[in-house]
Ligand SMILES: Nc1ncnc2c1ncn2[C@@H]1O[C@H](COP(=O)(O)OP(=O)(O)OP(=O)(O)O)[C@@H](O)[C@H]1O
């Protein structure tokens with residue numbers, strides 16, 4: 001990576017956007033649980049924001065959509081749980097190690113980053129299924145708990161976990177902001193636009209896709225570790241949950257706007273809350289509704305609501321038009 | 324083998340299914356050369372540029388850059404070694420600004436990570452006549468500006484061998500003239516150049532040395548004035564193109 005010119009423009013120009021990301025999230029996460037006293041919902045929201053940002057880094061910035069990317073979340077959760085329950089690790093290093101494990105797993109995919117998106121999407125699904133079968137296998141019960149789940153309640157601390165998740169959710173949004181303003185991000189955008197021309201400019205598209213992929217799987221792994229910690233005990237299906245931790249996240253990112261800084265965060269906040277409210281009334285038909293939403297999004301607003309919000313904000317802030 | 328060649332293309336074969344787009348093409352570039360590569364539509368000119376720049380791998384044959392094999396290297400490695408090209412249909416990064424398009428080449432190109440990034444960017448923008456569009460989105464440029472941006476991006480990697488694919492095609496006479504002058508200017512900063520064009524008058528203005536391709540084979544290699552007289556060239560190329 002190019003550190004002399006890591007930022008092309010003055011990094012101070014990020015402050016306004018950074019504060020526009022941090023302030024609303026801080027308000028939601030600090031006041032939210034007072035208004036609606038159910039911390040676990042806000043905990044999940046933080047986890048989903050991390051996942052949305054993680055997915056955005058691969059899907060939004062490199063154009064690769066790994067359908068089964070929830071596997072990194074699950075590996076992060078299991079890595080954390082196993083290290084704490086079997087090796088009595090402290091929580092923080094266990095979560096970091098779990099995320100490193102997820103990133104290591106993502107490296108196995110890098111040969112596929114040479115291939116077109118479709119192979120990639122399918123192979124990540126295959127990996128998801130394979131790891132589910134491994135972690136839920138009865139033969140491995142002594143290590144993973146197998147189908148009976150894994151417990152590590154000795155370190156349970158909901159408030160601390162919530163605080164950590166909120167801080168890291170905001171941090172992951174900042175990571176996306178920094179990437180988008182860095183030469184790394186510009187290279188990623190160029191790779192997505194034209195994978196031939198970008199190579200001629202001297203960019204190794206494989207290398208930069210791999211970086212993006214590593215960052216993304218690491219963040220997913222962290223989200224998994226924090227989620228697992230909050231549960232204290234989980235079944236394999238709770239973390240290897242394709243609908244929630246892959247499909248739903250894809251919908252959030254598409255709704256908000258892939259490849260943007262604000263889109264995935266805004267999309268997640270709005271749709272997650274809608275999802276939670278609706279799930280109180282129609283639990284079963286909900287996925288159908290979200291499936292339809294996915295189709296509508298892809299067909300009619302492939303860029304999500306971010307560009308619309310941006311226009312609206314421009315109109316509010318500069319009613320006479322921008323210079 | 325001629326040790327002094329900048330680029331040697333030896334017996335390059337490229338097939339697309341049953342179509343042999345290049346049937347054993349050989350040519351060589353010495354330092355200071357500008358080689359005009361001409362031939363009718365579909366004769367394999369762009370395919371040869373694609374093979375040399377690394378967007379396609381040859382089925383047979385070899386490429387030597389200053390004596391070093393490059394035919395299995397990825398395009399970014401070749402770019403770092405000094406091979407670059409423009410596209411017949413320009414490839415700008417449409418969502419980025421003109422300046423960012425050039426910055427990518429300056430940052431990641433052959434001499435990447437330079438301290439004088441801004442100065443270089445300004446010089447290249449000026450050369451390509453794009454200074455006033457620096458902050459425009461590349462997608463909003465017109466076709467001839469996009470072609471200039473392609474050239475600017477290639478130059479920003481500071482190439483030693485530059486492959487120019489139909490830069491003047493579709494431009495009006497005065498624009499084409501400007502491009503011819505520009506290419507002569509560019510020649511000073513590169514070691515050797517291949518200029519693909521099917522407008523004969525244009526080639527004449529840029530170089531005397533030409534290679535004529537037809538159906539993937541070199542049918543003539545020599546001086547432009549002799550090519551025009553060559554019976555085979557007249558038949559396959561000038562005949563069809565109407566003798567421009
Ligand atoms: N990617 C490809 N797949 C299949 N066939 C191809 C491909 N690229 C080129 N061809 C074919 O190879 C032959 C040579 O094409 P090429 O583009 O190299 O010709 P050209 O000399 O550049 O022509 P033009 O003057 O029209 O640009 C043509 O028959 C073309 O249809």
Ligand SMILES: [Mg+2]
Pocket residue numbers: 368369370411488
């Ligand atoms: Mg061509």
